[in-house]
Amino acid sequence: MTTxxxxxxxxxxxxxxxAMGHLTAFLHTSNNLAAKGHRVSFLIPTKTQSRLNLFNLHTSLISFIPLDVPPVDGLPSNAETTADIQSHLETLLVTAMDRTETTIESILLDLKPDLIFFDFTHWIPALARRLNIKSIHYCIISPASVAYTLSPERGQGSEINLEYPPLGFPPSAVKFRSHEAKESAFFRKMEFGKGVSFHNRMMASLSDCDALALKACKEMEAPFCDYLEKQFRKPVLLSGPVIPETPTSTLDEKWNKWLSGFKKGSVVYCALGSRANLNKHQFLELVLALERTGLPFLAALKPPTGNNLVEDVLPEGFIDRVKGRGIVEGGWVQQQLILSHPSIGCFVTHGGSCSITEALVNDCEVERGEEDVWFTNESICDAVKLVMDETSEVAKEVRLNHAKWKEFLLKDKLESSYTDDFINKLQDLLE
Structure with a gap:
């Protein structure tokens, strides 16, 4: 261990x-901090802790503090994370988190930490300020997405046109298409916790904290990080790419045996983020696209809104048609270990920052459609087949870019250097 x-x-x-993606991302960052000798107290739902124990690489410095999720009318009594519920119930899970404020205050009074990292609990900054603790909003999604959708330049109104960049937005090759703008507008207004919209919750979190921390590196997204620092007029700290270390666990025998039945780089892995809210039509288009590729595939997908089991929504005859080469799994899977399996050759994902990083440091490819409409099974199928065709020019370009960023992300001491600078700036906040 070093400091x-x-x-x-x-x-x-x-x-x-x-949400598992947020919990694991915060834990990976905790591992980086603990590797330098710093102490972390990690608040986690009680029964969910068992899923993360094996990802805690510094048990002498990272302590899990189990929390009972407060009851909320309409929220299943056993629900602890977004993996346990349908997407339309997430607002109730946020309400449950909001009801932990008194408990969190008691824990903080007992622990007397220097800093608290949070993301959706917008009341943390005010609580921390009362207790003389610095609050850090830690954002694990792309700085470009945050800058585009949550810039104060947008104002507070609900009728803002999100199809166009806000004033002063950095020149970008990122294409924000009309359906993404409509989705962002929806998220601005939707209730996310009792009596608060998603947009207002996020703006309060970003505006009231002592500093913003981003899971990012300047070599990839410096202009957007600088833009956010100017917009919110407070320090923006970069934790680096936070590449997960190889877990001490092994891939479940069920998945290892199945994946090992296919040749290297031949399997398509599909997984969307915890906040992906597919309706039935979108779900069907996605699984039919995977079938159409003719390639072996493993899809980890939540049931579409309004359904309890993925098996209940799959097309008639689908299971028999893909038997032996395709699986749709509705529960949580060991994504990092699956992505590192030699048979995985393509990753179809929602484009979340954590998933992209996990993919780039392994040997699978990341692809998304460029159409200005919601995807069809034909467009997904064509995109997957294109990047899996080793002779196509697109596949060659994708692999070259993949190799370039993989080499950068795995550069010796890159992660350690970012962690040192991150810690220095956290310490500066306390002076």
């Missing part, structure tokens, strides 16, 4: 949104 040789040893509390 960065500067300033005091920190005690940090982590309180991420109750």
């Amino acid at each position: 960065n040789g500067r300033g005091k040893m920190l005690h940090i509390v982590m309180y991420p949104w109750f």
